[in-house]
Amino acid sequence: MVSVQSEQRREELLVPSSVKIVVAGGFGVGKTTMVGAVSEITPLRTEELLTEAGEEIDDLAGVEGKNTTTVALDFGRITINPELVLYLFGTPGQDRFWFMWDELAMGSIGAVVLVDTRRLDAGFGAIDFFERRGIPFVVAVNCFEGSHSYTTDEMRVALDVADTVPLVLCDARDRESCKAVLVRVIEHAMNKLDVMA
């Protein structure tokens, strides 16, 4: 006869562990789109619609097509295997939600800072955040149609990111493109770990 305790222990083994990658960046840059492109579930969210008052506060220049924004959390999941699940969390885009970032970043294996060439400066805060905390991150430039194209060197200078930080071009709507970004984040995290060892 199996004891209750050993039965419970056996079931505990069936509870997977989890890891997360944070997708950060400015308001309206495509974080949710990126999460949705690779997630196995429709991104889950706790969302509030922007009110008219919010529109005055948020800088909408260049993103007029966006009516709503995520003011809470937005996430997707990728089941790696029965024992391990990867979660992708989008950060709240607006500055007034910075307090949420710490909980999100805690224990993450790495981060994507998604930037938009129309408003590169919107990525500065996120870059600074991950640099200070020593969290491995890559800068992914979401190439919207109609956005200016610059060379990666030009963008690296404009964003003032070190050569050691990978900078990649991507299309947040495209699954393969977003997969490639995640692969870069994980490889970068592995390299950083290797250097420290």
Added chain:
Amino acid sequence: MSQHSADWWYDEAAGPLVRPYAMVSGRTRPKPAGEELTLTTQVRALRTSSDHSSLSVEHLEIIKLCRKPLSVAEVAAYLHAPLVVVKVLLSDLIQRGDVITRDPSRTAVPVDLNLLQKVLDGVRAI
């Protein structure tokens, strides 16, 4: 949803019929059993035959959701309830033994090359 449609203020737009903290009798802190819960902690309902008569609708909903392992964040999203409310409800269930998390000593997975390699292989395979 159009703001101009006549019925836009009903249903989800109007917010929950039960105020979030009413679900937890105004409690804002989880019981000790749930203090370690983070966004991504996986929770799973045990197939126990405990007495469910004292449980609320939300508790029962969580037990149903967690027949397969889910993260705290997923439970909150499916329950349409704030995270802190879900943590309080989960802490009740953990204390009762209806729901388990991974053994706390193994919840914080050490980020090592082995783990990252698994994640890398998994992402490449999607």
